[in-house]
Amino acid sequence: MRRAPKDSAESHRLITRRGLILGGAQVGFMGLLALRMRYLQVDQADQFRLLADENRINIRLIPPTRGRIFDRNGAVIAENVPSYRITMVREEAGDVDEVIARLSRLVELDPDELRRAMRDLRELRGDTPVTIAERVSWDEISRIAVNTPALPGVTPEVGLSRRYPNGKDYAHLVGYVGPVSDRDLEKIDAPDQLLLIPRFQIGKIGLEAKREDLLRGKAGSKRVEVNATGQVMRELDRKEGQAGADLQVSIDNNLQSYVSARLEGESAAAVVIDCETGDLLACASSPSYDPNLFVRGISVANYKALLDNKYRPLPNKAVQGIYPPGSTFKMVTALAALENGHASLNDTVYCPGHLKVSGRRFHCWKRAGHGNVDLHRSLRESCDVYYYEMALRTGIENISNMAMRLGLGVAYDLPLTSVAKGLAPTKEWKLANKGTDWVIGDSVNAAIGQGFVLTSPLQLAVMASRLATGRSVTPRLIKSVNGVEQPTGHGEDLGLNENLLREVRKAMYAVSNNRRGTAYGSRIIEDAFRMAGKTGTSQVRNISSGERATGVRKNSALPWEQRDHALFVSFAPFDNPKVAVAVVVEHGGGGSTAAAPVARDIVLQALYGDDPPLDVYPEKDRGIVKKRQEELRRARPHTAGDESDRA
Structure with missing residues (x-):
């Protein structure tokens, strides 16, 4: 049955009105979307660029060289010597346990050091380098370097370690350094970020502790580019820190x-x-x-021997x-x-x-x-x-x-x-x-x-x-x-x-x-x-x-x-x-x-x-x-x- 002309005209008006409303809504939506895109891409461009850089670029501290200590005639009594160590970054390693297992087949890992390292890997930020082993030999470093493709996140490094060439002669005066402990951090209201670096060493007793302010120095920094998993792609720039002050004591x-x-x-x-x-x-x-x-x-055995000695060697x-x-x-x-x-x-x-x-x-x-x-x-x-x-x-x-x-x-x-x-x-x-x-x-x-x-x-x-x-x-x-x-x-x-x-x-x-x-x-x-x-x-x-x-x-x-x-x-x-x-x-x-x-x-x-x-x-x-x-x-x-x- 054919529709009456009057009905057809009414239906056409309704369709046209709905089309206009829908079209207007679409145009409005597109306009709002365009304005939003302009806001994000133009007005907020600098902010989002900064956020992107933060995801792409990491700033890492460079530990300063600790100041040396000399006697009154210039003889070294506390110095820094090269020390090889192995570090790991959790985000780069993936399966940490598997990588540690491979690593242990190449070098002997101290159980106590490994336990401390595993704790740090769990608790610290994923992009923080954690020391797995210290004072490793050149041969061990070479084995690690050769097997780098099978050890993701593992890096052999050369650092500095404290050495006292005169041994026990200056133990009570100069003292010694050691890794920052939780007890050390509790004593400081606003600890330097350096102290939060795993295994960073500070003075524990004697001159090393009492003049830590002079000997530690100021940290440097470096900017590195990382990929989505946190792996370092390249170093962009670095700012060297300030080495600790050299001290000359009056002792002959x-x-x-x-x-x-x-x-x-x-x-x-x-x-x-x-x-x-x-x-x-x-x-x-x-x-x-x-x-x-x-x-x-x-x-533990050596420390107990010192404590049990009736002549009291520690004070x-x-x-x-x-x-x-x-x-x-x-x-x-x-x-x-x-x-x-x-x-x-x-x-x-x-x-x-x-x-x-x-x-x-x-x-x-x-x-x-x-x-x-x-x-x-x-x-x-x-x-x-x-x-x-x-x-x-x-x-x-x-x-x-x-x-x-x-x-x-x-x-x-x-x-x-x-x-x-x-x-x-x-x-x-x-x-x-x-x-x-x-x-x-x-x-x-x-x-x-x-x-x-x-x-x-x-x-x-x-x-x-x-x-x-x-x-x-x-x-x-x-x-x-x-x-x-x-x-x-x-x-x-x-x-x-x-x-x-x-x-x-x-x-x-x-x-x-x-x-x-x-x-x-x-x-x-x-x-x-x-x-x-x-x-x-x-x-x-x-x-x-x-x-x-x-x-x-x-x-x-x-x-x-x-x-x-x-x-x-x-x-x-x-x-x-x-x-x-x-x-x-x-x-x-x-x-x-x-x-x-x-x-x-x-x-x-x-x-x-x-x-x-x-x-x-x-x-x-x-x-x-x-x-x-x-x-x-x-x-x-x-x-x-x-x-x-x-x-």
Whole structure:
């Protein structure tokens, strides 16, 4: 049936209207799409170009070269040496376990290192290079290079590793570096991005840790182009970082090596100070350890051996160890009494072998006593009773003030780990720390360096240098930074009465050069190098009245841990002091027998710069000294004029 013309016209109008509406909608949509495309392609072009570059270009840090450390003469004591390592990038490797399995068939992988590496591969960004093995040989690197197509994501690299050519000689001073740990990061509020690089090494103890700010340097960066999987296609550019500063320490390499060897076999420490500048010429603690073991990652067995050693090789006894100074403290007590007018140079004290104070007997080391003694004889023969009397006259406050004036009870600002402050006790200190009042017996004990008094070998060496010069000599360890000389520790005048100081020095001279002196057996017979000193023996156990009645047991009859500490302080030459030396031998017995001979050898080595001629020793000692010199030369071959270690 044919549609009526009227109906056909109406249908045509409807179709036309719908077409117009649909066409208009399409045109509108296309217009909006065109506007959006223009917005994205023109207005937002720079932003999207940047996002594309970020997906295509990675910026990676370049670790800086760590600053080197030299001795005062330019010998290298901490350096960087090439080290081959194998790294892996997770995103490039694909199946990490499979690649590791292939790699292990080519080189031997340390299980501990591999576990750390696998943890880093899981936790770090996929494009972060993670060290799989360090210090691999050239042959192993060659095998990796040949098999690169079968090891996606694996790269053999050449890096730098820390090395300490003098081994244990500088372990306590320079310290060592090691990988950044979680504990290290916890101590830093906003850690440098360098520290987040896997296995990046920082100073852990000693100078390496305390001057990390100078030694680390500033990181560089490089821009690399990567593909969709993160594989590096090419390096676009690089900005080199800033190498760490080179440090020159005040230590004399040959002297440090000699002192370390001379202390071998003892639990001991020795410090040598330049009286003019305050430079630490040697600072050794025995026994020591090889810091290179820690750089590589010390084994559990080796670390346990260090911890279990009764001689305690890990602490730096020279600056951390604190000991009762014993009779080496007597110069402090004497000057406190003389300077404050509580005694004169001509005063004498009668020593019957003890002094009774508040109903208690304080004994002299010489049971029969010394008779009448003055300042000179009391120091020469180390009479205790004289100093008991000086303590009663002057009081602990004056003694404590003089101790600090001479450098005791002070924590020196040195870039070393745990520099001890020691203790020059006062009444206020005891009340605050012990909760009891000071009693007169405390002053009597302190007068001879016992009781609460504690000092370090470093402080004793400072005291000797101040007695020798009359100046506030202060120890210095860093001599220069990148060639720029650092301030010395020459010091100002102490303001002590020069006449009194002169008499104390004369008495110290007699200790080493008078036949009745406690260190006469360790004298130097060359007039130009005569030594002034003071012996000290500090008790580490209480001696009961019963033992005194039957006879005090000799140190040789006691277990090692119960024997007295042996000390000696000195300066030389007497007429023109160049060096001050302090030696402490833990549980060594007596200062005159255990510490003074060591100090004499060190003094001569420091003054001569090499093994001294035998004729500067007493004739009776020359055979023993000659044998010892030969043994020590064999023990330290790396100091025998090797110019290859010079900067």
